[in-house]
Amino acid sequence: MDLTSVRTVRVPRRRDETVCAPGEVVLGGGTWLFSEPQPGVTGLVDLTGLGWPPLTGTDAGVSIAATCTFAELAAMGRAALGPVTALVDACCEALLGSAKVQRAATVGGNVCLALPAGPMIALAATLDARALVWTPGGGERTEPVADLVLGVRHTGLRTGEVLRSIEVPRAALGSRTASRRLALSPLGRSGAFVTGRVDPAGQTVVVVTASTPRPYVLRFDAPPEPGELADAVHAIDDWYDDPHGAPDWRHAMTVLLAEQVRAELAAAPGIPAPPGGRA
Ligand SMILES: Cc1cc2nc3c(=O)[nH]c(=O)nc-3n(C[C@H](O)[C@H](O)[C@H](O)COP(=O)(O)OP(=O)(O)OC[C@H]3O[C@@H](n4cnc5c(N)ncnc54)[C@H](O)[C@@H]3O)c2cc1C
Numbered sequence: 001m002d003l004t005s006v007r008t009v010r011v012p013r014r015r016d017e018t019v020c021a022p023g024e025v026v027l028g029g030g031t032w033l034f035s036e037p038q039p040g041v042t043g044l045v046d047l048t049g050l051g052w053p054p055l056t057g058t059d060a061g062v063s064i065a066a067t068c069t070f071a072e073l074a075a076m077g078r079a080a081l082g083p084v085t086a087l088v089d090a091c092c093e094a095l096l097g098s099a100k101v102q103r104a105a106t107v108g109g110n111v112c113l114a115l116p117a118g119p120m121i122a123l124a125a126t127l128d129a130r131a132l133v134w135t136p137g138g139g140e141r142t143e144p145v146a147d148l149v150l151g152v153r154h155t156g157l158r159t160g161e162v163l164r165s166i167e168v169p170r171a172a173l174g175s176r177t178a179s180r181r182l183a184l185s186p187l188g189r190s191g192a193f194v195t196g197r198v199d200p201a202g203q204t205v206v207v208v209t210a211s212t213p214r215p216y217v218l219r220f221d222a223p224p225e226p227g228e229l230a231d232a233v234h235a236i237d238d239w240y241d242d243p244h245g246a247p248d249w250r251h252a253m254t255v256l257l258a259e260q261v262r263a264e265l266a267a268a269p270g271i272p273a274p275p276g277g278r279a
Contacts, residue, residue: 001034003038005038005039006044008042012047018050018162023042024045025044025045026045028066029106030109050067052066052067052068052165054072060170061167061169063166064129066108066112066165068108069103071103073088074093076088083175087195091123096188111145114152114214116211116242117209117244122195124146125209125215127172127175129172130143130166130169131148131163131165131166132165132167133161133164134162134163142167143156145215146207149214152213152240172197174200175200177196180194181193182257184245189244190210192245194206194260195207195261196262203221204223204224205219206218206261212239216236216238218233223266226262229262
């Protein structure tokens, strides 16, 4: 769609050029920004010109650039991502866009848009990833992605802040993972998405997205029993209501999917080593 109020498109080459002036917004892949009218937006600041590498190995784990596209992430494969590759693939596939959308949509745009069905929110929350946020004036801060997303189209990003990357800790990369997704139609947007992982010590994380306005992270010191997990899901009192699913259906399906994720994680034979071999 033509954004008729836009007068300028800036492509920053340096960090200080990413600061938005009044009326400007940050542009990732534009798959949402260009999909509906943006009243009041007079300028775009295109982060893709900064040339951030999509994925960088660090001492602490891996750093996924905010500008990494779904297609780039899906192409990383096991050598870069280790055992969690299957979860990464499931989360990339959960955005049911054409190849063109997958090639443009970015990890950062998905998180910052903060839709309930944001699969990169599910991925980051499941892997205990932290958002590295550039703050105006040259500083930075980090925050769990699960806490950054506060509600539908609502994040904890403050004026002038830019999501730089998603930092995934190495320990999480050694986890076994499972996921289940449901939509009302075969190519529909997720109505319920449950993702989970168990680490080598048995600590288990189950994350509920799409059926709730924001991510819910359920943690267990040891693999939960069926009733324990069901109780934790039933304790959520915040089921989302939109054309992609009624709250009671989302609640019921989340209980079902969570049990399937639990059972798959419990049945997992061994814990493979993360990339680089360290847990
Ligand atoms: C066919 C189709 C299917 C879709 N399905 C889904 C779906 O299932 N789930 C879902 O969540 N979305 C879906 N979307 C919406 C959207 O495409 C995705 O959320 C996508 O990941 C957004 O990424 P983007 O890079 O295109 O963001 P953009 O459109 O560029 O930006 C989205 C928002 O994030 C802000 N932003 C972008 N990057 C940053 C950053 N680094 N720091 C701060 N703010 C930033 C922008 O200012 C804007 O407000 C779909 C879209 C289409 C066209």
